[in-house]
Amino acid sequence: MKRNSRLSLALHTLSHMAGDPSRMRTSADIAEHAGTNPVVVRRVLGRLRKAGLLTSEKGHSGGWRLAQAPEDITLADVYLALDERLVTGGDSDEAPACSVEKALHKRVTGVLEDVEQRLIQRLSETSISEVRGN
Amino acid sequence: MKRNSRLSLALHTLSHMAGDPSRMRTSADIAEHAGTNPVVVRRVLGRLRKAGLLTSEKGHSGGWRLAQAPEDITLADVYLALDERLVTGGDSDEAPACSVEKALHKRVTGVLEDVEQRLIQRLSETSISEVRGN
DNA sequence: AAGGCACGCAACACCGTTTGTTACGTGAGC
DNA sequence: GCTCACGTAACAAACGGTGTTGCGTGCCTT
Numbered sequence A, B: 001m002k003r004n005s006r007l008s009l010a011l012h013t014l015s016h017m018a019g020d021p022s023r024m025r026t027s028a029d030i031a032e033h034a035g036t037n038p039v040v041v042r043r044v045l046g047r048l049r050k051a052g053l054l055t056s057e058k059g060h061s062g063g064w065r066l067a068q069a070p071e072d073i074t075l076a077d078v079y080l081a082l083d084e085r086l087v088t089g090g091d092s093d094e095a096p097a098c099s100v101e102k103a104l105h106k107r108v109t110g111v112l113e114d115v116e117q118r119l120i121q122r123l124s125e126t127s128i129s130e131v132r133g134n
Numbered sequence C: 001a002a003g004g005c006a007c008g009c010a011a012c013a014c015c016g017t018t019t020g021t022t023a024c025g026t027g028a029g030c
Numbered sequence D: 001g002c003t004c005a006c007g008t009a010a011c012a013a014a015c016g017g018t019g020t021t022g023c024g025t026g027c028c029t030t
Helices: A006-020 A027-032 A038-050 A075-082 A099-123 B005-021 B029-034 B040-048 B075-082 B098-125
Strands: A054-057 A062-065 B053-057 B063-066
Touching: A006 A027, A006 A038, A006 A062, A006 A075, A006 B005, A006 B098, A027 A038, A027 A062, A038 A054, A038 A075, A075 A099, A075 B098, A099 B005, A099 B075, A099 B098, B005 B040, B005 B063, B005 B075, B029 B040, B029 B063, B040 B053, B040 B075, B075 B098
Parallel strands: none
Antiparallel strands: A054 A062, B053 B063
16 A cells, blocks of 8 residues: 555554454564554554554553454544545645635535545444454 | 645636636746746646646747636546546555455445545536636 | 563654756747 | 747655654563
8 A cells, every 4th residue: 555554554453453352462563564664553553542442551461452342443433543634634724815716715625525524424334343354 | 725736726727717718828827826837837737738628829829728618617527637536546556465454455445436436526516617706 | 679572752864756946849929 | 030838858845754763661571
């Protein structure tokens, strides 16, 4: 994956965790499986922890674990936890001086928000426990 | 605007052109109004020309003009002409080895394609002549 | 109590993409 | 023929994202 790499990493990791929720995984293990760096893993998973999807523990038998039942975590939860809007995000907050630009912006923003809602709604239809091929 | 800057520039320019379709505009004029560079304008508008939305002429009274009636050009036409998918694009084409990843990718891709269609459908509902505040 | 392990976090380098800029060529018109 | 405006390539600059290192903190094992 390339774009949405954070979302991909998060979904991939959580999907695996859904297969064996009690098992504790270190960021090193996850990083190796995902072909990336432990720090990157902690960065992404930290957001999920802040959203209450994961818990992390330090120390010898530390690592990461699901904070909720896999059936209760939907793809939308993960998407929202990362707080990066795929369709809406990236709009600057500068008010356009040009009236045409203003009308245009309003129209486009309306469409994007609608589409964003659609995306979230569709993502909320599947949980991370459903996604596994096992 | 920031992200989707190409789309913003394209829509903004075409919306203005819709107000006076017969008038010829130079890339320098457009660039000044949009706060950017003439070359950037030509780059973006070139794609629209390739899609048959605009025509350009060289020489003294040269510049850019709509190639179709403003009522016939929808926001979706502009979006598609730029060929940059907002929601779908960016996915790498590498086949995932991990089975969980594969199942996940399939599921997410399905949702994204659905949302992309929704976006195009919504954008096709308004033409560039409707968007003006005049 | 000490050492090791794993997370938490900040700082920095690196890379790819996007945007801006310069330069030069081409065609149309005065 | 000269000017104007597009067409395109090449290059520089800015930005965002990722990878990496380093150090601190807490917890567990011995």
